[in-house]
Amino acid sequence: MSTFSIDVANTLAGFLVLASFLMLYQVRLPALLNMLGLHAFILAMAVAWQAYAQGAPELYVTALIALVFKAGVIPVALQRMVVRLGIHRELEAVTGIGLTMLAGIGLVALSLEVMLPVTAHADPLTREYIALALSVVLLGLLMMVTRRNAVSQVAAFLSMENGIDLAAAAAQGMPLVVEISIAFSVLIAFLVIGVFLFRIRERFDTVDVRALDEFRGERR
């Protein structure tokens, strides 16, 4: 394994974390969805590089799925949905953006702190990837927590899935079964989300989760 390929891989993974931060920073829905596309694109690049570096051709499939489906279909579909729902206006984060970013940096530090020591024996190609993938997962979760809009939550969720994808790609020799299943579940997940958003659109005038909360079961 050459140092070069490790460096490239690490750089790509680092870009993915950066993309997560960009998503965290975005306050407008269309921009956020663009960032989501970018996020998935970087993921596809990173996976492809892994495929090349590991000499594992099946990972190219995964990269392709990520490129076409996650970077292409989903953001576009969500963009349309946003437009159809008429919510392509500004969205607010709960806490201040600055605070969120600080928390995100903390999370990255945490994931490095947790993962780097434990993967000491692992392949260097894997090592950084896993740590950064964990950062992406945690950042995705943080975003889900700080966002109120259902669409942005879905976007955050997908970014989290990307992190998991990254980790799966880094795990050398992991059977294709997993990638396919990931793809399938993401597809299904998206279908379900679509159904739900449709229903939510049907029943409520907004997809703001707050509106859903008005109908919690036991409120007097």
Next chain:
Amino acid sequence: MTPLLGVLGAPLLGAAILAALSGYRLSARVNIAASFVAFASALLLFVDRPAGGRVLLVDDLNVVFIVLSTFVGFTTSIFSASYIGHELETGRLTPAYLRFYHAMFQVMMFGMNLALVSNNIGLIWVAVELATLSTVMMVGIYRTHEAIEAAWKYFILGSVGIGLALFGTILVYLAARPVVGGGMDGMAWTVLLAHAAGFDPALLDVAFVFLLLGYGTKVGLAPMHAWLPDAHAEGPTPISAVLSGLLLNVALYALLRFKVLLAACPGGIAPGPLLITLGLVSLLFASVMLYRRRDIKRMFAYSSIEHMGIIVFAFGMAGPLGNFAGLLQMVMHSLTKSAIFFSVGHVAQVKRTQRIAEMGGLTESHPLLGWSLIVGVAAIAGLPPFGVFTSEFLVVTSTFARAPLLAVLLVLGLLIALGALLLRVSSVAFGPVRGPAAPSHASFVPMFAHLALVLIAGVWLPAPLVAWFQHVAVLLG
């Protein structure tokens, strides 16, 4: 491989047929038939256990789960026939949704059975996801505000949980790769377990944290529990019964497998304290939450959280007694809680409400339903002569001898929960009759069958079953 074919194929085939059928009577019967075939095949696993391979596996541990799962699935399908019939009459469900419901029921059964028999940590993840998604669909089936909200909540929390679980799975694979090499071997239970001693313990620790939180979400452990009460309360009651009786167990099963793996790896953190902490938190939290419940199904959902807390606690205490108690408690909880949901389902139908305040004097207006509910609550509260008593006896006594403070907390939780359940069930079952008193056309057979099993288990546990449980308990470490 024939029994496994039945266990997996019957639901799959059933789902396909049911998706095409539209008549209520016929589809209900097909539903029952498919569930029965699965159950019968599961029973066959006792006599004809397939060797298993890299993909599928039948061992002592999961046979317990498979049989239990198919049995509860079967009884629930019987209950579901009469329950759904009533829903059609009242117009809460339309025939179109009915077709969807029945197909989804079998898909869910397939997912759960697949999760239980798979020998692959990736496959189990996929199967759990499948079961989750199908239940999400069914929770939202009434399309009321509350149902949609519950389903949405369930979906989001479930997806995040499953995401964490996948990340954990990948980490496990990573830990295994240097030892067993890549490929399918790196994801097969049997292989993993055999080589667990050589894994990097630190990596396995991190993996377990993710798996605990991920599958723990599905188990309904606090603080990841939030989806559970609403999903139970707003979906059709057969789904509540299956959720409590089966889905939680399936997630628990996955958790147990990973726990065994971690325990087999020297140098890793002990999984016990984590499980004990989460178990106690869930138990205490849920038992306190029980007091303010106004919706009867949601109340029993919290009771499920409480019991999952106890079970996880017991597995966390481990040792032959702790594991035995955990297994027993799990089986008993499945049977009892689904029986309670059968009863509650009919009660809610005859009283045309789920609000506790609007029910009363049930033992007078509907003696059979009322007394079954009381018996069920007595059983779930851990009173003899029912099986939960046996397991709680073992959990508490074995814990107290080892960690008195934990046992005191456990007992506190149990008492608080008993107080709440009894308070509510007293007001539902006794006092002057409130709500409609029209006779119910309930199917009592599944309910009575479950309660009878729980009763028998409380008095007498067959020796082979015990030997088997003990063997499994030893496997669990």
Next chain:
Amino acid sequence: MILVLVCVLALLAAGVAGAVRARVPEGRPIVYGASLGACAVAGLTGLASIGLAPSTLTLPLGLPWIGAHLRLDALSAFFVFVVNLGGAGASLYALGYARHESAPERVLPFYPVFLAALNLVVIADDAFSFLFAWELMSLASWALVVAHHRAAENVRAGYVYLIMAAVSGMALLLAFGLLAGPGGHYDFASMRAAVATPGIAALALVLVLIGTGAKAGLIPLHAWLPLAHPAAPSHVSALMSGVMTKVAVYAFVRIAFDLLGTPPWWAAVLVLAAGGVTAVLGVLYAVMEHDLKRLLANHTVENIGIIFIGLGLAMAFRANGVAAGAALALTAALFHVFNHAVFKSLLFFGAGAVLTATGERDMERLGGLIHRMPGTSFAFLIGCAAISALPPLNGFVSEWLTFQAMLLRPDLPQWGLKVMIPTDGALLALAAALAGACFVKAFGVTFLGRARTQAATAAQEVDRWSLAAMFGFAALCLLAGVLPGALVDLLAPAVRALVGQSMPAQLALPWLSLIPVAAARSSYNGLLIFGFIAASTWLTIMVVHRFASHALRRAPAWDCGFPDARPQTQYTASSFAQPLRRVFGGALFAARETVTVPPPGDIGPARIEKEIHDPIWERMYAPVGNAVWRASGTMNRLQFLTIRRYLAMVFVALVALLLALALWQ
């Protein structure tokens, strides 16, 4: 052993029959007849096996790798006898009484099961079977307590009852956990064989005291008892008060004396303190009460206190190696167990008879029943006298024995015992005297004087079954009082098995006296006392009839020149208790009386209002309940969070765990 087991099975079968045949008229005689027969056989078996060697039996039930161990030793046999004596009496009584039952389908299935569970508790020989039967007993009696479920207070009583029963079960569960050890040796034989360290023994003893005390009604764990016992149908109340509390005493004796080895002396101080406080407070609660059945239930608390004083004494002696003293004290306690089972059942039967005849439990609405219910009132009077420890009846004997035990060895070395034993003497004496007051009130207000309501005027004597049960128990009260030696000798094997020595054999003594230690020290002869009283009464009557005027005239009572003597002008239960309430209630119960006298010239009535607080409920139970309720209110906010916040909870949990892991590594 086998016979007892067969009887238990017969009772369970009767329960099933009760469930199936509840609504048909012949269900009642079938169930109660079967219960009567089973209890009679089991009781006689118990009586016959007291002196025999322990017999054991292991059934392949319960905990599989241990099985259900059953054992009938002297102690169990005695309690089997007591349990089934009470059970047989209650069944006999119920043959008549239950005719008036409004909801037989809520009583018949559970009554025999309750009896079976009572029997099972005393013959169980492993922790699992024991607790199984113990909780089953609670559950069955709970169902009976809520039998009349339309009254909200009954359901509430059942609620409090089952909670406390669960507390008791949990405490015992923990105690057994300690005794069984991590290896899970749940059978009593291993527990006996294992030597508990002092620390473990002490902790286990405290837990056992809580566990059995909550079931027996030891203050402050008694709160459920005066609620639950009266709520059940009267024959069940009799069983709960007369028998079930005794089964709790059995549990304490079994664990504290048999399984636990010898607990330290301070445990005896604890038991003595609990017993003394319970005795006095219990009877004070009873004195203030004007609901007949609740009065009796409160009074059960007092008797439990007396029994525990005896048990505490026995523990004190045992801790100091004074076997003779321990034997005497334990005999006294067990004697009182028998006594209380008999007379409390009798009194509850009487209360049930009054309830049947008048539909009233409130003494303020009764009165003058002695004229309309002569049989009931006579039996009730015997019960009142016996429970007030009046010679020559049985209650006196056990209290006398307890006093003798206190006096036996004043030279115990420990300070705690030196202070506690005489204090308990004073408390016991106070309780005994107050019990007299309490039952003067109970009998006087209910049966004497003039009828206060129409219902009391129209009362009819009850049926023969009920009367037979009452008179049978009244005869037992007299018999055990007159021939106490027989009972003491009967108890000897059980006592010997537990403390290594028993009281000297009594039946061989001249004149059938009762001599606990030595004739010079103390002796009591119930037979002669009874003979003397009978003879001198007879003599007096003879003399008076021979020499005195026979003329008798009925005339209106002296009205003090105030001719409007309505029954309402009689002394009521509340007014009767007023002096005692003033003396004791002010400090203990925050009792207050407010008298409102209209100004001069106003012809409106003067009013007196009384107010009583139960300090234990208000300081102990209510705060716990409120705390749980408040906690649930606070936590309940978690039910109404947004999905985002739930996610945040997951997120925080994840980050926390990862942080912990990072720090740990």
Next chain:
Amino acid sequence: MIGALLVQLAQMALVLLAAPLLTGWVRRVKARLQRRRGPPLLQPYRELYRLIGKEAVIAENASWLFRTAPYLIFALTWVGASLVPTFATGLLFSWTGDLIAIIALLGAARFLLALAGMDIGTSFGGIGASREVMIASFAEPAMLMIVLTLALVAGSTQLSTIAEFMLASASLRVSLALALVAFLIVAIAENGRIPVDNPATHLELTMVHEAMVLEYSGRHLAMIELAASLKLVLSLSAIACIFVPIGLLRGSDGSGGYAIGLAAYAAKLAVAGALLGTFELAIAKMRVFRVPSLLGGALMLGLLATLLLYVARGM
């Protein structure tokens, strides 16, 4: 054996005969101290005779309990009194009951009397019964504490043994002094004497004992009165035999001592009666609700005496 039986019967007869005489004596002493001549000593006998001869008038709703109670009360008191050593210890049946049993016999008599008081259903019976049990609820435990004290000193609860112990090894002890004071208070309360109750009053609101027996007349009243006198004898005899056992004939002594024993007994009763009369004149009756503090004091004295003994034992 026959002789012993005769002595026992003589004891029973003695207390019975002495009872009215003692009552007469106390009344006489009080009258003389008030500078009245007072009734003759034998007046109580005459009263009893007259009452027995009279027609009994009972209230319309009196039950069988009301009619039988006087006889039972009398019999119980009598049996109790017969068990107290008067002139000799160790009589044939002295072991039948100890001091605790005697107290319990008196308790039984009081129990019946209180019930009889409530039987008619007037306020007076109730007020009397209620106050009586309130007083008893203090007097009885106080008495039992005295018994415990004595039993600890003498090693027995048998009155005969206690008396013999006192006779043999009388020594001044703090506990005994406390017990004596307590005993005197209790005896006054038990017998319904001033300051606890006034046996001569007929003002309803202050009555205790008299209120309970208000409805009795004729032969029934005679029995009650006799029982009350007997109880006074019993109390004074008990005090005499425990605290002043001088002249008491021991069971082992020969029959020659009977005369001494009887004389000593008569003297003791006479002195005690005189003291009682004097005391009653010197003090005013208490309010009913002051009585518990008096008797509570007695209870505390008894407890203190017992505690002292317990503590002293281990030294």
